[in-house]
Amino acid sequence: MKKTFIFLIITAFNIGSLLANEFNWSKIVENKSGTNEFFLDTKSTRSIDGYNYQWLLINYLKDFEEVKSGVAYTTMDCKKNRMQEILWSEFSEYNGGGSILYHELIPQKDLEWQTAEPKTVMSILIKTSCDNISVSTNTDTTKKEKNKKGHKKEKSKYKEF
Numbered sequence: 001m002k003k004t005f006i007f008l009i010i011t012a013f014n015i016g017s018l019l020a021n022e023f024n025w026s027k028i029v030e031n032k033s034g035t036n037e038f039f040l041d042t043k044s045t046r047s048i049d050g051y052n053y054q055w056l057l058i059n060y061l062k063d064f065e066e067v068k069s070g071v072a073y074t075t076m077d078c079k080k081n082r083m084q085e086i087l088w089s090e091f092s093e094y095n096g097g098g099s100i101l102y103h104e105l106i107p108q109k110d111l112e113w114q115t116a117e118p119k120t121v122m123s124i125l126i127k128t129s130c131d132n133i134s135v136s137t138n139t140d141t142t143k144k145e146k147n148k149k150g151h152k153k154e155k156s157k158y159k160e161f
Contacts, residue, residue: 023041023043023044023055023057023096024041024042024043025039025040025041025057025095026039026040026041026042027039028040028124028125028128029121029124029125031121033062034061034062035060035061035062035063036058036059036060036061036121037058037059037061038056038057038058038121038125039056039057039058039059040054040055040056040057040125040128040129041054041055041056041057042132045129045132047078050077050078050079051075051076051077051078052075052076052078052129052130053073053074053075053076053086054073054074054076054129055071055072055073055074056071056072056073056074056125057069057070057071057095057096058070058071058072059094059095066092066101067090067091067092067101067102068091068092068093068094068098069090069091069093069094069095069096069097070088070089070090070091071088071089071091071096072085072086072087072088072089073085073086073087074086076125076126076129076130077113077126078126078129078130080113080115081115081116081123081126082113082114082115082116082126083113083114083116083122083125083126084111084112084113084114085106085111086105086106086111087103087104087105087106088102088103088104088106089102089103089104090102090103
C-alpha cells in the first residue's frame with residue numbers, strides 16, 4: 001500500500017511538471033542582473049496552517065546553455081519568511097517547455113528551509129504568495145480581496161486546502 005501511495009504522488013508531480021507551460025504564470029520579479037525572471041502560478045496556491053504550497057517558475061535568460069527554465073513545487077512559510085523546494089524539474093525551453101532535462105522529488109530528509117533576507121527575490125516571492133492566498137480551486141478571488149469587498153465566508157460541505 002505504501003509503495004502504491006508513493007507511486008501515485010510521484011506520478012502526480014510528474015504530470016504537473018509536464019504540464020508546466022499550461023499553468024497560469026504571473027511574473028513577479030526579475031533579479032538585479034537580469035539573468036533570471038521568476039513567476040508564480042497564482043491559481044495553484046494552497047494555504048494550510050500558515051504555509052503556502054505553490055508552483056514557481058524560473059526562466060534563465062543568460063549564462064545557461066542547455067537549461068532554459070526550472071519549475072519547483074514550493075512550501076512558503078508566511079510567518080517565518082522562508083521557503084523550501086519539494087520538487088524540482090529543469091527544462092530545455094523557457095516557461096517549462098521543451099524536454100525535461102532533470103527531475104527530482106526531494107526526499108523528506110533532504111528538505112531544507114531557506115530564510116529570505118529583506119528586499120531579495122525570495123522575500124518578494126514569499127510576500128506575493130502570502131498576500132494572495134487563493135480561497136478555493138474554483139475562484140480567482142483571494143481572501144484579501146474578499147475581506148475588502150465585505151463578503152461573508154460561505155459555508156462549504158467540502159474541506160478547503
